[in-house]
């Protein structure tokens with residue numbers, strides 16, 4: 515046994531074996547040595563990990579500690595994510611904007627930068643894409659229209675990924691896996707009905723794999739994730755939601771009631787901004803989320 519120690523990033527976690535990528539050196543398959551069961555920390559993709567007993571020939575080692583996390587996602591299970599490409603489509607399937615807004619609020623709560631990616635541009639009315647841009651502009655969200663089929667818009671996405679630990683998230687069937695394949699031909703993810711059959715067939719761990727995406731420098735990574743149809747497990751406290759709608763921020767603290775929830779109260783600065791600095795669609799999502807998280 516050598517006592518060579520290295521530090522790298524966990525890119526994959528399957529059945530207690532963690533794949534640790536050490537840029538410029540290699541990838542090592544590392545069990546966790548029971549240490550983490552005791553401390554009740556489960557290492558996840560995105561974690562920065564120290565490994566020891568490194569065997570260069572076998573490409574193995576042991577995980578002995580993970581560095582403090584900047585953030586931690588439950589869906590997908592990942593840590594230290596810096597960017598989320600929230601992929602959706604306006605046709606086949608037409609996704610629920612409430613689902614998109616729920617995911618956006620969740621990402622805001624984790625301080626992960628979201629970028630909206632409207633896929634299937636090739637079969638989408640341009641006017642609908644423009645409407646989405648108008649809906650999200652006041653919140654400051656970038657909207658990138660793309661097509662995994664024609665490859666339109668992909669350069670802008672690729673540029674964005676540099677040096678980020680990025681995830682592709684979004685509802686099922688919107689083309690996340692197709693996009694990752696179109697962006698990085700060396701990555702090969704199952705797409706279409708096949709991917710959904712495989713997903714159902716295996717005991718899904720909701721874990722993900724990080725692929726190198728930083729132009730070969732080893733610094734950027736991207737992960738595909740299984741799509742979702744609902745986000746039941748995401749429960750953001752109703753009182754916090756207003757902080758996760760960035761376009762509300764200029765108006766917070768300016769309502770008549772200090773504890774205004776911006777729903778039924780009179781003299782509400784947020785409600786007064788609806789139709790201008792706050793779009794109606796986004797405000798409707800806010801109300802729906804507050805209602806859901808209060809159980810009514």
Ligand SMILES: Nc1nc2c(ncn2[C@@H]2O[C@H](COP(=O)(O)OP(=O)(O)OP(=O)(O)O)[C@@H](O)[C@H]2O)c(=O)[nH]1
Nearest residue numbers: 634661662663686687688689690691692705706741
């Ligand atoms: N017309 C068109 N079809 C697309 C595009 N991107 C993906 N598709 C199709 O949409 C279907 C779903 O694509 P996937 O890449 O499997 O979608 P996904 O988001 O990974 O789905 P899940 O893995 O279930 O979450 C497939 O039949 C793709 O061929 C696109 O840009 N244009």
Ligand SMILES: [Mg+2]
Nearest residue numbers: 690691704709
């Ligand atoms: Mg997929």
Ligand SMILES: [Zn+2]
Nearest residue numbers: 769774776782
């Ligand atoms: Zn208010």
